[in-house]
Amino acid sequence: MIERIDIDHLTLRYGDVTALDELSLSMVGGKIYGLLGRNGSGKTSLLSVLASFRKPTSGDVRINGQPVFENQAITSQIAFIRESGDTVEDTEKVESAMRYAAYLRPNWDAEYAARLLERFEVSTKARIGSLSRGKRSALGIVLGLAARAPLTIFDETYLGMDAPSRYAFYDELLNDFMEHPRTFIISTHLIEEVSRLFENVVIIDRGRLVVQDDVETLLSRGNAVTGPADVVDQFVNGYGFTVIGTRQLGRTKSAMVYGQLDPEKRAEARAAGLDLEPLALQDLFVHLTEPRGDQS
Amino acid sequence: MFDDRSPIYRQIAEQIKQAILTGDLQEEEQVMSTNQYAAFYRINPATAAKAFQELVDEGLLYKRRGIGMFVSPGARERLRSQRRERFFADVVEPMVAEARAIGIPLREVIQWLEQREGEEER
Amino acid sequence: MSQAAIAQRMQRSWRFPTPLVTDYGGFLTAAWAGVLVVTFAGSLVSATFFGLIPASAWELITPPARVYMAVISAFVVYSFLPLYVSHGQTRRGFAIEGLIALVVHAALATVLITLGFVIEAGWYRVMGWTRGVPDGHLFTSYGNLPLIVAEYGLAFLVWSAAGAFAGAAFYRSSRGGWLALPPALVMVGITGSALGESLGPITRFYRDLTGAEAGSLPFATVVSVACILVAGAATWLLIRDVPIRKR
Numbered sequence: 001m002i003e004r005i006d007i008d009h010l011t012l013r014y015g016d017v018t019a020l021d022e023l024s025l026s027m028v029g030g031k032i033y034g035l036l037g038r039n040g041s042g043k044t045s046l047l048s049v050l051a052s053f054r055k056p057t058s059g060d061v062r063i064n065g066q067p068v069f070e071n072q073a074i075t076s077q078i079a080f081i082r083e084s085g086d087t088v089e090d091t092e093k094v095e096s097a098m099r100y101a102a103y104l105r106p107n108w109d110a111e112y113a114a115r116l117l118e119r120f121e122v123s124t125k126a127r128i129g130s131l132s133r134g135k136r137s138a139l140g141i142v143l144g145l146a147a148r149a150p151l152t153i154f155d156e157t158y159l160g161m162d163a164p165s166r167y168a169f170y171d172e173l174l175n176d177f178m179e180h181p182r183t184f185i186i187s188t189h190l191i192e193e194v195s196r197l198f199e200n201v202v203i204i205d206r207g208r209l210v211v212q213d214d215v216e217t218l219l220s221r222g223n224a225v226t227g228p229a230d231v232v233d234q235f236v237n238g239y240g241f242t243v244i245g246t247r248q249l250g251r252t253k254s255a256m257v258y259g260q261l262d263p264e265k266r267a268e269a270r271a272a273g274l275d276l277e278p279l280a281l282q283d284l285f286v287h288l289t290e291p292r293g294d295q296s
Numbered sequence: 297m298f299d300d301r302s303p304i305y306r307q308i309a310e311q312i313k314q315a316i317l318t319g320d321l322q323e324e325e326q327v328m329s330t331n332q333y334a335a336f337y338r339i340n341p342a343t344a345a346k347a348f349q350e351l352v353d354e355g356l357l358y359k360r361r362g363i364g365m366f367v368s369p370g371a372r373e374r375l376r377s378q379r380r381e382r383f384f385a386d387v388v389e390p391m392v393a394e395a396r397a398i399g400i401p402l403r404e405v406i407q408w409l410e411q412r413e414g415e416e417e418r
Numbered sequence: 419m420s421q422a423a424i425a426q427r428m429q430r431s432w433r434f435p436t437p438l439v440t441d442y443g444g445f446l447t448a449a450w451a452g453v454l455v456v457t458f459a460g461s462l463v464s465a466t467f468f469g470l471i472p473a474s475a476w477e478l479i480t481p482p483a484r485v486y487m488a489v490i491s492a493f494v495v496y497s498f499l500p501l502y503v504s505h506g507q508t509r510r511g512f513a514i515e516g517l518i519a520l521v522v523h524a525a526l527a528t529v530l531i532t533l534g535f536v537i538e539a540g541w542y543r544v545m546g547w548t549r550g551v552p553d554g555h556l557f558t559s560y561g562n563l564p565l566i567v568a569e570y571g572l573a574f575l576v577w578s579a580a581g582a583f584a585g586a587a588f589y590r591s592s593r594g595g596w597l598a599l600p601p602a603l604v605m606v607g608i609t610g611s612a613l614g615e616s617l618g619p620i621t622r623f624y625r626d627l628t629g630a631e632a633g634s635l636p637f638a639t640v641v642s643v644a645c646i647l648v649a650g651a652a653t654w655l656l657i658r659d660v661p662i663r664k665r
Contacts, residue, residue, distance in 0.1 A: 080504070
């Protein structure tokens, strides 16, 4: 079981490139986490270190208090599926991939794997190399779910899959999570599609943590305040909200703010004739990770 | 009634409340489990559980250990009185504001309501 | 559940033979049977149509067999290291299982090669042909099975070790892989010389250096084991912290 994951001042460099920059964060087990970040923000690097695919340059990754790298007791509890899953050579058949997974995975559920392959219409006789991109992703999903690993990580495992297959994936993920509670980390760009599956969200940018919170808390903190420009400015500045984006149309201004809006403030805003609208996770993500010139 | 973009757990809570109000969910009747809700709405079960917790806190649902969630006795009446209290603030006030904005005198609104009342009495 | 019980549950059950052993052992045995038939058919054709009876038809397949050992070893490391790590195993765990699989593979190949010579003896007797052992062997008669086993056993292990080393280097980076080829070739060359083969300049250099005449079992064993240890250690150094890249 995964009780907790602790990442402490984690740095990963590839030559001159710093992929992870003193990143620290903690997670508790038994939840579905969303990991969000722009391309090149360090998501895959972070997950690779977490799954012992890479050794960190410096810093510490611990699961249940134990270091992860080359620690069989921990790594055997982790399934990290990158895009399409890493498995046997392209010239091998799907059934060969299943055989090795069954051999190497302590909790492998062969029956479930067979059911999933059928659901995603992946033939066990097909050669890996002959599978379309979508089917390869589906194979990755099967390898990830049927491993029943206490920590299961999907890194953009949906490439080439059409919407019905992706929703089938979300349904399977959710049902299996409820039947066999464990920890999931899902990294994705399709935020709107999956945000409701997450309990907690981690947003990283340029190898650093931007924000981590429960989805509902995060959503309640992101609001668009819309109304006459001067009134909006007065309200936003008066309470010192963090403005993560603004838009203006004539005299109407919309300020996207990040911060707790308690009922009194809401009432006050409404009394001043301002419109309050919650931001979708996608919008929050976009504005929290927007490039902002050379401010940093 | 409820904002489309309000947190999903609030939407679920509202739906259950509505079902209790309309009688779709009877008192002492078992409510579907959080997992069933989670699967149906494709949401995290923790989110569904939050909706249930909100209703438990309001005294509308109660938990029977190992069995599930049930509608509390008196839940419907409690909801009705809550809604009644909020009726003027939540329903009438916005109507008045809208009437003002588009230039319908309140007198005309009252006349319409009186006519409605007459129709219903017949 | 206690920590220990959880840890226990997460231990996968080891079984022997592992899929690596059965997959490559099975393929090797099937390939051996095929090659055996082709070799004997070839010798028959050669004798019937060209009047040429090979000194030993089976002898001809031993050089490609050695190369095959290296290629399979390189492939096993290159392909299965990432597979094992992707399935939650450690590099160390893979190294142990890979080592077992490759040693078993080399042992099986040794048995099959020796068996080939034995079967060939029967085949030649039936045909009324005679075989002569060429130079460059520890053994001087195809009847000396212990020496045949020793020679091919050592050779296959060395070629396997060199292949694993090259496979590990190629997995680390393709440039590293090319850089690993010369030392790998030197290793198999040194061992070949120690085992009595003539490998041209390497053999001459080797003789000048050691002053030892090739073809003695104790000496060949010492040289081979040294090469295996060097290649094995180098392989481990290359994979112990290698990043698992995307395919």
